[in-house]
Amino acid sequence: MPALVTRPANAASLSAKDLQVLGRAVAFLQPPPASGGVLGIAYLAGNPASLADAEAIAALIGGGLRVGNGTLRPKLVEVGSLAAADCTVVIAASGANGSALSIASRDAHALCVTTELAAVEAGLCAMGLKSEPRVEILLNHAAVAATGIEFATAFRMMIHEI
């Protein structure tokens, strides 16, 4: 099982615990992601800080993110190239959230995930999460539906939707 590499919390916009929550939440997709699928880490082209954050997230993930009994392989993807990346799930690195990522993830039928809850509230990303002090998951009902993705009904009962 691939291990998560522990890094200082400020090295990436997602912590190791955030990534753990992400992996466990994504396992409730219907159908669950196939093992070996691609976990895109989207960054904004021409934005060094965005790229640096994406690289830091990839380093935290290491060889792969555990999702149920399988693993998703991380891959850095420029927002503009998301459609061709065949991603199952895409993490928005800092600076990547915006209409371009929203459209790209929708067209690619990839679940967009972020820790910037404002982006979820604005409908720019489908799922937001935080792991401290309490695990909270926020789904944008319309954004999820537009992507053609479904979560198990029992899961939707236990999280917040807007």
Added chain:
Amino acid sequence: MNKPLLLLFVALPAWNFGDSARAQSIDYGASELLFGEPVTASVTGKPQRAADAPANIEIITQDDIRRSGATSIPEILQFIPGIDVRQTSTGNADVGIRGYNQSSNPHLMVLVDGRQVYMVDYGRIIWSAIPVQLDEIRQIEVIKGPNSALYGFNAVSGVINIITYDPLKDHLNSATVRAGTGGYLSGSAVGTGQIGDTAGLRLSLGGFRANDYPQGNLSAGDHQAREAPFTGTFNADGRWQVTPNVEVFADSSVGDTRLPDQAPPGVFQTETLVGTSLRAGLRADTALGLFSLSGYRSDARVSIYDIGLAARGAVALGEYQTTYVFEASDLMKLGADHSIRFGVEYRRNADQSGSLILGSISNDIYSASLMWDWQMTPTLSLTNAVRVDHLLLHFTGALLPTSGLTNAAYNATTLTEPSFNSGLVWKMTDEDTLRLSLARGVQLPTLLEYALQIPAGFYNPLVSYAGRPDIAPSIVWNAEVDYDRGLPAIASVLRTALFVQRIDDINSWPFGAPLSFSLVHAPVFFSDNVGYSTAAGVELELKGHSESGFRWNASYALVSTTDHTPLDQGPVLTGTVDYAHSTPDHVLIGGVGYTRDKWELDLRARWQSSYLDFRLNPARRALQAVNIDNYITMNARIGYRVTDNLTVALSAQQFNQSQLVESAGPPVQRQIILSVSVHL
């Protein structure tokens, strides 16, 4: 990966291929891992994180069960704030939530994975007959206060739902042997086999035997009436993922139990019980929500040995109880903020006895329920649930001539009662949660309160005992405020509760009712409604654990009850309904524990104030009140993980006293138990 599966009596191979199963029913394990806290569907029928539930719920995890060193579920429950446990024999107890405990307590609903396991004669629980092994319990959910809107009649003081591991998602294989003082010997085995993520089967088998408690201050006759307890149960639980969205399930059990206990009139006796159950159903995740359909049948053949009967040359009393339940529900999410659940249910409870009833009594109950949960804002949610139950009563057989009752009167009896639960949950901050709840619950008269037929000369030379069809159900109102606060500085959570409750039309047994005269002018002790009772209480609990392996808990519970009944207002005790005195007002609980490497140590203590219990005097002519002094009980357990698969533990229940008077029955024995557990 193939994993060989070892069972004491049955061998099954276990494989697990591929991805995790589709989540159709609640995936408790995956959900708990995700949220870092237990999840439950027991409060509203909707899957929820425990902290979000609109009711006061305590969840006892498998880790809690193991660390308690308990050998029975009542022993685990006695350290939960607000729960009163009165041990009657090894493995059995009368359990009440927030007062109103009594012999053969009918106010508590107990279920295993949603299937009721209480006895329909007295509405009581025979804990040792529940076909579940401690090792196969994922969690025990304790909901305090009425929850009739989801569970129907009789869920009035609270609900205990025992959730077992999922045979499709959880790989559980274990065997445990225990031996201890008091002639205690038990064994249990649990085995799970799976075919990928398509099908799973869990089998469990277990039982115990022990000596009975010492005589104490029981009469020689009462002591002789009690025989040593034992039990043996078997359970099979299977799930089949037919399609990614449809799951079929079935479970079946059989059990053989003997226990010494005390019937409601204070008579000491021994019962044997052979019980079976069979349930099947399906769950589907559809475009119209989570649909569930199930049916089950359970039965119990009961024989009661009463030394008084033997002295008179009478045969043992016998009963045959059956329950049928068919239920369907649909849970759907409407948009982002609303969840609703529709439910319908048909239930038939029947008790047939040539000695206690002189025939057969049954009720058919038709029910419909609706739950609506509204996430008003990200921090504020409101849940409302309503239910209507319609009952029809049936009696066939011979009624006592002295009762003046007729079969027609029974068969014309119907009643319709609504119940509701409302709860508001406000997450004030990340650390503070406020919960307001209001409930109306309905306590149906038990089948024996309706139809008991004991002629004069059996217990009393001149007076007969009889149920009545026109006894009204008790109505329970509960209002509650709960406040929880996280205390991260000390890695703890503070939980507080303040509640008030009122019970109208209290039901009294014929044995505990005042003397009256029937329509034919014969003296009869009838089941009766005997006034109302009010209660108010407080619960305070602090609980926490550190990353270094320490854990602690401390709690205080107060329940103050006032009865407004015509009973026991003269020199002669006329009834067993004396709730103001029959449950201890104050309970203090404390515990500490530590885990380091392979060692686990836990200590806990419980002190309760005095209360009043009842029994028949040795001449069996009149009730006798027995004052039970305040007492403290202390338990301890030390466990050592020899290997990843093998654990040895030594536990001491009530190590502070060799004998403890907990009720009007015999004193409870100190128990030292050595256990060896293998987990594969």
